[in-house]
């Protein structure tokens with residue numbers, strides 16, 4: 001197939017849907033759209049969900065997951081991809097096998113385990129599979145504090161703990177690491193990045209006093225995926241994405257009765273729009 005047919009940046013999210021539109025595949029697609037990349041999706045799970053919680057969920061048959069990967073590989077040139085909710089061990093394994101089979105560019109693994117409302121999105125035995133079969137494929141892994149603690153066994157309270165946990169995640173095979181600190185009760189939203197060359201840096205933003213933070217993790221990892229597909233280097237992609245997610249939280253929209261969704265249009269307010277496209 002001639003290269004120019006597939007020249008526009010194309011990305012894929014491999015994750016679960018959120019009927020409430022705030023997290024999972026829905027947050028990813030809104031982020032991809034806002035960052036001007038062409039969005040595709042492999043639906044691993046469907047959730048009945050809103051800002052109050054997850055009411056029901058079902059994992060897709062594995063044959064359908066394989067078929068979705070095959071459909072994408074047959075027609076698109078995916079330049080970067082991300083994973084989100086994967087549900088159980090068999091589904092983690094199926095996704096890892098497909099990511100080995102097809103070249104979808106850099107792989108961002110968001111090791112989604114628990115929704116903000118407390119629902120389990122990855123069962124306990126799947127954590128072992130994720131650690132040993134998916135993490136080694138990750139160009140970048142983006143756990144929040146509880147996920148990083150579960151994967152490493154390292155308690156994360158102070159800055160030095162982030163650095164230790166990030167090194168442990170690299171020892172598990174992830175090339176680069178972003179540990180998101182949104183869950184810590186601090187005046188700043190501090191995240192730590194450890195790159196493959198062993199240099200590290202902090203991302204810092206003021207913490208918004210809001211419970212409208214449904215889908216923050218999905219949004220930052222989707223934005224990184226988009227920026228990589230657009231040609232940014234990883235450190236730049238991560239820094240842009242931190243600014244983007246901070247803006248989506250700060251410029252909140254009044255939707256739902258619980259942990260409200262983000263404002264995925266917010267980049268326009270922060271001068272991060274794309275007039276030239």
Ligand SMILES: Nc1ncnc2c1ncn2[C@@H]1O[C@H](COP(=O)(O)OP(=O)(O)OP(=O)(O)O)[C@@H](O)[C@H]1O
Pocket residue numbers: 023114115116143144145180181182183189190191205206207208209210213214215216217218219220242245246249
């Ligand atoms: N109230 C807030 N104000 C500003 N930034 C925040 C806030 N909450 C989270 N963040 C930032 O949002 C990004 C996502 O972090 P968080 O720790 O919330 O991820 P997560 O738990 O995976 O999110 P989710 O499970 O809702 O998708 C990080 O950059 C974090 O610092």
Ligand SMILES: Cc1ncc(CO)c(N)n1
Pocket residue numbers: 015016017018023024025047049084085112114115116121214215216217218
């Ligand atoms: C489907 C789905 N994926 C990820 C999350 C975490 O934000 C969620 N709440 N729901």
